[in-house]
Amino acid sequence: MQRHHHASAAPLSVSRSSVPLSGTIAVPGDKSISHRALMLASLAEGRTTITGLLEGEDVLRTAQAMRALGAKITHEGEKWIVEGRGVGALSEPEDVLDMGNSGTAARLLSGILSSHGITSIMTGDASLRSRPMRRVTVPLAENGSCFVTRKGERLPMAIVGSRQATPISYRLPVASAQVKSAILLAGLNAQGETRVEEPVATRDHTENMLRHFGVPVQIDKIPEGGRLISLTGPAALKAHDVVVPGDPSSSAFPIVAALLVPNSEIVIVGVGLNVLRTGLFATLREMGAVLLVENERIEGGEPVGDLRVKASALHGVDVPPERAPSMIDEYPVLAVACAFANGSSRLRGLEELRVKESDRLSATVALLVANGVSVRVEDDDMIIDGRDSNKPIGGGTVETKMDHRLAMSAIVLGLAADLPVHVDDTAFIDTSFPGFVSLMNGLGAGL
Ligand SMILES: O=C(O)C1=C[C@@H](OP(=O)(O)O)[C@@H](O)[C@H](O)C1
Numbered sequence: 001m002q003r004h005h006h007a008s009a010a011p012l013s014v015s016r017s018s019v020p021l022s023g024t025i026a027v028p029g030d031k032s033i034s035h036r037a038l039m040l041a042s043l044a045e046g047r048t049t050i051t052g053l054l055e056g057e058d059v060l061r062t063a064q065a066m067r068a069l070g071a072k073i074t075h076e077g078e079k080w081i082v083e084g085r086g087v088g089a090l091s092e093p094e095d096v097l098d099m100g101n102s103g104t105a106a107r108l109l110s111g112i113l114s115s116h117g118i119t120s121i122m123t124g125d126a127s128l129r130s131r132p133m134r135r136v137t138v139p140l141a142e143n144g145s146c147f148v149t150r151k152g153e154r155l156p157m158a159i160v161g162s163r164q165a166t167p168i169s170y171r172l173p174v175a176s177a178q179v180k181s182a183i184l185l186a187g188l189n190a191q192g193e194t195r196v197e198e199p200v201a202t203r204d205h206t207e208n209m210l211r212h213f214g215v216p217v218q219i220d221k222i223p224e225g226g227r228l229i230s231l232t233g234p235a236a237l238k239a240h241d242v243v244v245p246g247d248p249s250s251s252a253f254p255i256v257a258a259l260l261v262p263n264s265e266i267v268i269v270g271v272g273l274n275v276l277r278t279g280l281f282a283t284l285r286e287m288g289a290v291l292l293v294e295n296e297r298i299e300g301g302e303p304v305g306d307l308r309v310k311a312s313a314l315h316g317v318d319v320p321p322e323r324a325p326s327m328i329d330e331y332p333v334l335a336v337a338c339a340f341a342n343g344s345s346r347l348r349g350l351e352e353l354r355v356k357e358s359d360r361l362s363a364t365v366a367l368l369v370a371n372g373v374s375v376r377v378e379d380d381d382m383i384i385d386g387r388d389s390n391k392p393i394g395g396g397t398v399e400t401k402m403d404h405r406l407a408m409s410a411i412v413l414g415l416a417a418d419l420p421v422h423v424d425d426t427a428f429i430d431t432s433f434p435g436f437v438s439l440m441n442g443l444g445a446g447l
């Protein structure tokens, strides 16, 4: 059932789309919400049915890990059924937990494991093994748990969970929903009040879903614009069915493609519109994009809508650093949009991009430079020169570095470029967006 590490690369040569993109599509389920649904349902008492779950490799890793910890997880067609174990009742895994390419799975699960009195070993693929875990091991160790990592706080790591976890009180030094979530999840099996202060608000799917499973979560605004989140443990979660909305981060790729391929018009139905995720949409509108929300509604406790996108003449934009958490995974594809815009763009405060599946700051620069776009980095800002009619875009090879978002961004670039764009490996797209290439072909992309 577990699909395995990508043994061979899947290169792709992408030529400019010869027809406008058109049609109505749905993108796969939200990755952040899918991980949380599986984890919380496994910690709940009773049976939860999840519909719309992202069946991407990252989320399948979470399902496999929760099974190894004793949850019963099956699926019948598109319905995923989880029989939870209850907080405090996870069993010790018999083998190493392999979180594949997924930072979210590794960080959130570390939180859960730290407050369960079991010992486990966690690893991941070469990309995940290069990503920093210190951001979770330092705060989590406050509860009495112990982490033994490879040099530089990298995976593989052993986690000796605390038998009597104390609650953690922590102010986030970086804007990270993964770190916030790890601490809150640890708090479910700690005695007393867990508190996390975030100077800038980050995606709040953990808080929303904890409430959905019956855990009271207190959220207070703090003066600088951030939030203080608290909950009291030990907490009991009650099974509750979950409907996962379409992933706004995945929708970014067909959206930018439709904006850039002349005369396109597409509709993407059922996209999640949580305001802590929609920074890209605001930015694209500032650039002149026709991006309309239709049928806005609430589904499964999250705002959802259909997006209508029309090919648009874009102009350069200056994106403030405080917008970064609401569009953190969208910068590579935004950079592609900026390369085709009229005038230059400045994307500010991108330091967190250095610790994603790849160093996305340098990799995005390399993607553009290889294809004839002028771009530079100043401190943590990326400055992209817009379209220069004397200089063709494309003709280069993109190194995707085990990073799904770079692979999809390179494909979008190729669909609008003057010369073909060669992508070294598209296999990692399956981590977050299985079926991406055929979905784009359904719109006319001709990949
Ligand atoms: O909590 C989450 O589900 C995520 C948080 C973000 O990471 P950080 O917490 O590292 O910013 C984001 O990049 C990732 O794709 C998903």
Ligand SMILES: C=C(OP(=O)(O)O)C(=O)O
Binding pocket: 101, 102, 103, 104, 105, 329, 356, 357, 405, 432
């Ligand atoms: C950063 C990402 O995911 P993760 O941290 O879960 O690997 C992403 O999907 O762009």
